[in-house]
Amino acid sequence: MPPFQDHTIVVLPGDGVGPEVTAVACAVLDSIGDFYGHRFTYQEHLIGGAAIDATGEPLPDATRDACRAADAVLLGAVGGPKWDGGKRRPEEGLLAIRKAMGLYANLRPLQVSPVMAHRSPLKKEIVEGVDLIVFRELTGGIYFGEKTRTDTTASDLCVYSVEEIERVARAAFQTARQRRGKVTSVDKANVMETSRLWREVVTRIQAEEYPDITLEHALVDSMAMHLIRKPREYDVILTENMFGDILSDEISVLGGSIGLLPSASLGTEGPGLFEPIHGSAPDIAGQDLANPVGMVLSAALMLRHSLKLEDEADAIEAAVAAVLAAGAVTADLGGELGCRAAGDAICDAIRAIH
């Protein structure tokens, strides 16, 4: 066995079911570490509502500094009705850490396996075999533009620069090269100026740098429709922040449960941040009911993208596929396991594979 390799992972459990699912992800990483010779050192930090309660700030400086210095960051979830109407919102912490770490590309892969296809609200013949990935721009657009508020009006500014569009477009084209070679760029170019810039820049980058990739453009409204009618036609979907938020949640139902889906947020350099698509789910928090799979698959993405541990990532994904096939799953998937037990099943599957 090789000497243990050390990796420093900042863990941000956050709110709601966040602490439960991050705990499972760490247990799964430890199982992987045992077999492949890695030691993961976890540093827990505050974010979101938990951070507001403890410090008044949704993203304390200590959290931000630790994230920047880490090898990678695992995030559970933030938010909940407890902080509604408060001076600071938990979500501010999430937006601030994305910005502070320069995480401009949010990757949301979606595969619908035959095992899961029957759980979809869509017909099996439509969803079975879906294999796509959404590239959502994560540090621009209406999320970060200037906001104003008076007694009688409010406004949000949506801004994009050429450079912001170029870098996320390159990330999407690069990934398409390792997949089926097709990018669908989504905008609202018949209404928005930022969308017209988006379309121009994406078109130019493809022509100049990725002539081998097929590029098509779609309007966000018709895309919302096509993603339900013919989801198998898509390979890489590239879009701006808000449209990416809406469309990736929409397609999260294709696989039967949003609890299954991971995401990776990456910058040009520095650590990435890995979080499940699902939110804090306050209604089931603290009851050992959450599905840990989205978080565990996010840890797999962390191994692949931030730590360059491809075999280890594959091993987690294989273990998850095995437990899904065996029905060792939580209630959202019709199973009987709690969050912890579902995590144990994944750890067992890792040991069984090795």
Next chain:
Amino acid sequence: MPPFQDHTIVVLPGDGVGPEVTAVACAVLDSIGDFYGHRFTYQEHLIGGAAIDATGEPLPDATRDACRAADAVLLGAVGGPKWDGGKRRPEEGLLAIRKAMGLYANLRPLQVSPVMAHRSPLKKEIVEGVDLIVFRELTGGIYFGEKTRTDTTASDLCVYSVEEIERVARAAFQTARQRRGKVTSVDKANVMETSRLWREVVTRIQAEEYPDITLEHALVDSMAMHLIRKPREYDVILTENMFGDILSDEISVLGGSIGLLPSASLGTEGPGLFEPIHGSAPDIAGQDLANPVGMVLSAALMLRHSLKLEDEADAIEAAVAAVLAAGAVTADLGGELGCRAAGDAICDAIRAIH
């Protein structure tokens, strides 16, 4: 028989399949007129790409003035690749007429009949019996805010005033009172200032004026998900312009074909504008392939909302239900009829009912 009552209808065929479907709608209205004693006088005017080609302007003054003076306006569709990259865009005409007529409330009803449920990409047990209506704010938000463009950046401003939110909220609550008494207001209050204002105003209007209506709030991203998972739970959905555009297109697939769906755009007073949800469909334009049902049902909404002819509206809807049940439909619904023949079938059904 009563003496004929005259109604002046401005018809804006527009682009693509627009002329084909508006022609059918006029034929259907004439059949209704024969039985109920109405004479519809149609004034055709230019809008969109057709108007750009003829006059250089997507909304000529003559069109705008005629629309304002009419009893109601029927619109086909605007846009198409022919005008991509041109100085003026066809869609400008559509946005300008909505604004010029003060059409702040866009109603998009959706019912999924047992006859159509099997054509849905969703499982029958999820979509059968869906009966909802979307109220989309139509003259505010990012569609109409200031836009900027430089060599390196672009921006779009999303603005809402209290008054703009109040009036569309009242329209939605009013309709909910005649339905199942529930309004779901959709926003992105965890990120957008306009959404926080939206949520405040909608909450206040309900408390002060509609205490009998149940109000719930949903975030646009999770709503995109819930509309697929449990569409039957919704009654009236209230949302701002862009979210309404995306969500109403998304749910248009529930009923099997976007070609079936009508919309009504209403102001406080003055004529309404009635158009199908589908676009100009340039790929099938001029081939007698378009489904006229969305346009015909839009004409029914015109009878109901602008002309207060409830029985006549009911008669069109009954005739459409009859042809759908009989399978006298266009190719998008698996039928063999062309656009004109599908229209004739609806006219025949009107005669058969009477």
